[in-house]
Amino acid sequence: MYDAIVIGGGPAGLQAALTLGRMHRSTLLLDSGQYRNGTVQHMHNVIANDGTPPAEFRATARAQLAEYPDVEIRDIAVQAVAGIAGDFVVSLPGGSSASARAVILATGVADDLPPVDGLAELWGQGAYACPFCDGHEHAGKPIVVLGAAARAEHLIAMLGRFVGDITVVPVGESYTDGEVAALEGRGVRVSRTPVDSVGRAGDGVVVNTTDAAHEVAGIFVASGAMRQRASFIPQLGLDMLESGAIGIDDFGRTSVPGIFAAGDLAHRASLPGPMAAVMMAATAGQLAAVGVIQDLMASEG
Numbered sequence: 001m002y003d004a005i006v007i008g009g010g011p012a013g014l015q016a017a018l019t020l021g022r023m024h025r026s027t028l029l030l031d032s033g034q035y036r037n038g039t040v041q042h043m044h045n046v047i048a049n050d051g052t053p054p055a056e057f058r059a060t061a062r063a064q065l066a067e068y069p070d071v072e073i074r075d076i077a078v079q080a081v082a083g084i085a086g087d088f089v090v091s092l093p094g095g096s097s098a099s100a101r102a103v104i105l106a107t108g109v110a111d112d113l114p115p116v117d118g119l120a121e122l123w124g125q126g127a128y129a130c131p132f133c134d135g136h137e138h139a140g141k142p143i144v145v146l147g148a149a150a151r152a153e154h155l156i157a158m159l160g161r162f163v164g165d166i167t168v169v170p171v172g173e174s175y176t177d178g179e180v181a182a183l184e185g186r187g188v189r190v191s192r193t194p195v196d197s198v199g200r201a202g203d204g205v206v207v208n209t210t211d212a213a214h215e216v217a218g219i220f221v222a223s224g225a226m227r228q229r230a231s232f233i234p235q236l237g238l239d240m241l242e243s244g245a246i247g248i249d250d251f252g253r254t255s256v257p258g259i260f261a262a263g264d265l266a267h268r269a270s271l272p273g274p275m276a277a278v279m280m281a282a283t284a285g286q287l288a289a290v291g292v293i294q295d296l297m298a299s300e301g
């Protein structure tokens, strides 16, 4: 039996495993290889790694973890988690399983993009959602903000200070007259017709509507949603927050003793949503590992 099983090999899970390994806690990290930033070429806003390819970041982390004899990594998808604090069983494909005294969920979230032809192909390489991650690269350049008016206004408020021209384009249905007036009041162009498709155009992208083709440097998506990546999460009976994330305390403890969570899939109730970023996920992973160690020590007397 391992001291801890960490499910997920993104920044949250990798950091959790590092912290546990450094404290000589036997740790099994399980990774299905579905990373939220899996399509991203260069990540940003990560100190000492600004511009590093996420795949390189994960490979470096794994190479460093290989130096810790108490950490084992397996590339495999977890199917289910059962048990109680001190005795969890994690089910794996082919009828095998692994057991541990504590579990850290670091399975992340998946992005449900609005149904726009070509958008999935641009995701992370021409189409983005996070101004902190990809806004700076569009400084002084024209962009399209795509989707829901309320979120579009928020993105305009953040990006409008430093990007070039902004055109806002609706998805599905046209904006109401009130929405158009509010958006135009922010000094941006507003398309009256919804997006038809998006694609690459030279170094940039093109956003096609029924009556225009907007060639810009990038798209910021204002519609779409996040959902829990791992299908077994709802079966765990964890207290969930309005955001759809798992509720945790300061040390990553969920409402179920012995099950911890870290990264995009969870946040403290005091926050409006997950602070979705590599540094934040890694920090949460470290906090959850400390929480596990605290609880293991308490049970050891």
Ligand SMILES: Cc1cc2nc3c(=O)[nH]c(=O)nc-3n(C[C@H](O)[C@H](O)[C@H](O)COP(=O)(O)OP(=O)(O)OC[C@H]3O[C@@H](n4cnc5c(N)ncnc54)[C@H](O)[C@@H]3O)c2cc1C
Residues within 6 Å of the ligand: 007, 008, 009, 010, 011, 012, 013, 030, 031, 032, 033, 034, 035, 036, 037, 040, 042, 043, 044, 045, 046, 076, 077, 078, 079, 106, 107, 108, 109, 111, 123, 124, 127, 128, 129, 130, 133, 134, 229, 230, 231, 262, 263, 264, 265, 275, 276, 277, 278, 279, 281
């Ligand atoms: C387009 C885009 C660009 C971004 N750019 C940046 C950026 O520039 N800078 C930045 O700071 N942040 C960026 N982010 C956000 C960043 O990617 C996330 O905040 C971060 O990856 C969250 O880390 P995580 O460990 O919680 O989840 P993830 O990195 O998504 O990792 C989840 C892990 O769980 C594993 N997993 C899921 N289900 C199972 C299962 N059943 N069994 C086993 N393993 C499982 C996955 O395989 C994966 O290893 C970007 C996000 C997107 C979508």
